[in-house]
Amino acid sequence: MEQPLISIIIPTYHRLGALAELLEALYRQTFKNFQVIVLNDGGPSVAPVVALYPELQCTYIDLPDNKMHVHARNKGLELATGELIMLCDDDDLIVPDHIERMLLELADNDLVYADVEIVQYTTNLQGSSRKPISRQLFAYDDNPEGMRKFSTFMSSGCLYRRSIHDVIGSFDETIHHYWDWDFYLRVVEYFRVRRVPVASVLYAFSPVGGNMSNDLEDMRPYLDKLSIKHGLGWLPTKNFFLLLEEPDVKNREADSEIVWDGLGIVSRYSGNDKEICNIQNNTTSL
Template identity: 60%
Template sequence: MNMPPLVTVVTPTYNRLPELGELLESLSRQTYKRLQIVIVNDNGASVDPVVRLYPELDIRVVDMERNGKHVAARNRALAEAEGEYVMPCDDDDLLVPTHMETMVAELERSGADLAYSDAEIVEFVWKDGARTAASRLPFAYRHDLEAMRRFSTFVPSGSLYRRSVHDTLGAFDERVYHYWDWDFFLRVSERFDVVRVPTAGVLYAFAQSGGTNLSGQLEDMRPYLDLLSEKHGLGELPTKNFFLLLEEPDVRGRKAETTIVWDGEPFRSRYAASAAADAADAEKAARD
C-alpha cells in the first residue's frame, strides 16, 4: 500500500506564542495526518513552551541566530523540508480540520504543481484565552492569471505546492519582502500549473488597524512594490489600503462563490489551557 505524500508545513514565528499555539491546535485537528512541521523561530522567545504540548505532531524547531525577518525564516525552513509537498502557513493564521486533506486531494487529482484555496479574512479578538471572530469576510476570487498581475488574490497560508518547484525557481525572493508571496505566485504561474480550490479552508488573521500584521503597513511598502513591478513588468501598482482595493471595480468583478466550512468555534490551544492553569495555581499560592 502506497504511503500518502508527506506535507511539510513551513512556519516562521517571532514572539507570538499564543497565536502559534492556536496554529498547532489547528494542525493537530487535521484529518490528514502525514505532516512535518518546521517552525523557524526568528530569534524571538523560545517556542518550547508551546511545542512541547503537542507531542503527537512531528515538529522541527529551528532557532535563528539573528532576526532575519520572515522571508529569510521561510527560506531557512525550506532547507529542513522533507515533504513532497510544502504548505506555508503564518503563525497567526488557522486551518480548518479538513483543509490539508482537501488540498492534497486536489493536487493528486489535478496533477497541478500549486493549489491555493479561498479564505476567510478574520478580525480576531482575544476572549478567555482564545481568539474569537469579531468579523469574518469571505475572500474568494476567480483564478485569472492576467488579473493577478494587477492585484493578487493569492493567500499563501494554506496553499500547497510540490517542493520540486524550488529546484527550478530557487528560494523565495527576500528582496521583495512584503510581496514575497505575490512574487512566488507569479514565478510559479509562469512555469507550472496552478489551480484554485473554491473552499474557504484558511482563516487569515487581519486587523484593519494594522497592528503587527505586515499587510496593515503601507508607509514602507512602496519600494518593494516597485521592485516587484520591475521584476515582472507589472506597470504602476497602487499601495492603497487592502480593504479599499477590494472595492475597486475590477477586483469586485472577480468575486467568486466559495464554500464556507469554519463553524466559528475558537481553536483553544493547550498552551492557553496550560497558562490558565499556571495562573490559577499562582493565585491559589498567593492566597495560601
Template identity: 55%
Template sequence: MKISIVIVTYNRLHALAELLESISRQTLKPFEIVIVNDAGESVQELIELYHELPIQLIELKENVKHVRARNIAVSKTSGDAIMLADDDDYFTTGHIERMAAALREYDFVYSDVEIVSFNTTDHTRIPTSRRLFAYNDDLEEMRRFSTYVPSGSLYKKEIHEQIGMFDPDIHNYWDWDFFLRVAKSFKIKRVPVASVIYAFSNTGNHQSSQLNEKRQHYLNKLSAKHQLGELSTKNFFVLLEEPEMKNREAESEVVWDGKPMHSRLVKRTFS
C-alpha cells in the same frame, strides 16, 4: 505524499498554539512541521504540548525577517510537498486532506480564505468579524492585484529546484512574486473552499506614511521584476470594494463554524 508544513514565528506564542491545535485536528496529518523561531520568545513548551506532532524546531539567534526565515525552513524540509502557514492563521478540519487531493493533478494549489478580525480574551482570540476572500485566478488579473494567500497553500517541493527560493528583496510582496514565478512554468489550481482562517487587522500603524513608503518601494521592485506597470498601494479593504475587484469575486464553500480555536496552551493555563 509527504507534506512538510513550514511555519515562521516571532513572538506570537498563543496564536501559534492555535495553529498547531488546528493541525492536530486535521483528517490528514503532515509528514513534518518545520518551525523557524526568528529570534523570538521561546516556543519550546508548544513542542511539548503537541508532542504527537512531528515538529522540527529551528531557533535562530538573529532576527533575519520572515522571508529569509521561510527560506531556511524550506531548506530543512524532507517531504516532497510544502504547505505554508503564517503563525497567526489556522486551518479548518479537512484542509490538508483536501489540498493534498487537489495537488495530485496540479503542481501548486491554494484555497480561498476567510479574513477574520479578533479580540483576545484570556489568551484566546475571539472572532469579531469575518469576510469571505474568494476571487477568480485569471493570470492577467493576478498581475494587477494578487488574491493568493500563502497560508494553507500546497505545492511540490521540486518547484524550488527550478525557480529558486522566496525573494527577500521583494519583502512584503514575496508571496505575489512567488506566485507569478510559479505560474510561468507550473500548473496552478485555486481550490474554492474557504478553509483557512486568515487573521487580519485594519487597525494600528500599518497605514502610516512611513510604512506606506516602504511598501511602495517593494511594490515598485516587484513591478519592475515582472513588468507589472503602476500598482496601487491603497488600503486593502478599499481596493476590495472597487468595481474591478467586485467583478472578480467567485463562489466558494464556507466551512468554518465561526468558533474560536482553543489551544492546549490556554487549557493548561486555566485548568
C-alpha cells in the same frame, strides 16, 4: 497506497497563543503524514508551546536574528524533507480536512491554494486565546490579467510540490511584503496552479496597528521592485480593504464553499500560559 510526506513551514515571532492554536488545528487534521517546521524568527522561545503537542512531528529552530518571515521560510525550505510543502502563517488557521482536500486537488496540479475567510479576533488579557468577532469571505477568480494587477493568492495553507524550487529557486527576500505575489507569478509561469473554491483557511487580520500612511510609504519600494521584476507597470499602494473595492477587483469576486463553523480554537496553551511564561523567565535568567 503510500501517503506523501508534507513539510509544513511556519515562521513565528511573538505569537505564542496564535501559534498554539495553529498547532491545535494541525493536530486536528484528518490527514496525518506531515512534519511541522517551526522557525522562531529571533523572538522569545516558543519551544514550550511546541512541546505541548508531542503527537506532531515537529522540528523547532531558534533563529538568532530577526531577519523577517521570508528569510525564515527559506530556512524552513532547507530543513524540509517532504516531497510536498505547505506554508502557514503563525496566526492563521486551517479547518480539519484542509490538508486532505488540498492533497486530492494537487493530483492534477503542481500548486493549489484555497479561498479564505478574513477573521478579526479579540484576545484575552494573557494573549493565550482568541475569540472570532467578524468574518468576511475572500474569494476571487485567478485570471492571469487580474493576478498581475492585484494578487488574490493567499499563501497560508497552499500546498505544492517541493520540486518547484528546483526550477524557480527560493523565496525572494528582497521583495519583503510582496514575496508571495512574486512566488505566485514565478510558479504560474512554469507550473499548473489551481485555486480551490473552498474557504478552508482562516486569515487573521486586524485593522489596528501603526500609522497606515507610513506603512504604505514603506511598502512602495518593494512594490516597485516587484513591478520591475515582472513587468507589471505602475501599481497602487492602498489600504487592503480599499483595494478590494476597486472595480477590477470587485469584478473578480467568485463563489466559494463556506466550511468553517465559526467557532474559535481552544489550544493546550490556553490556561497554561502562566506556567510557560515562568519557564521562559527562568530560562532567560540563566
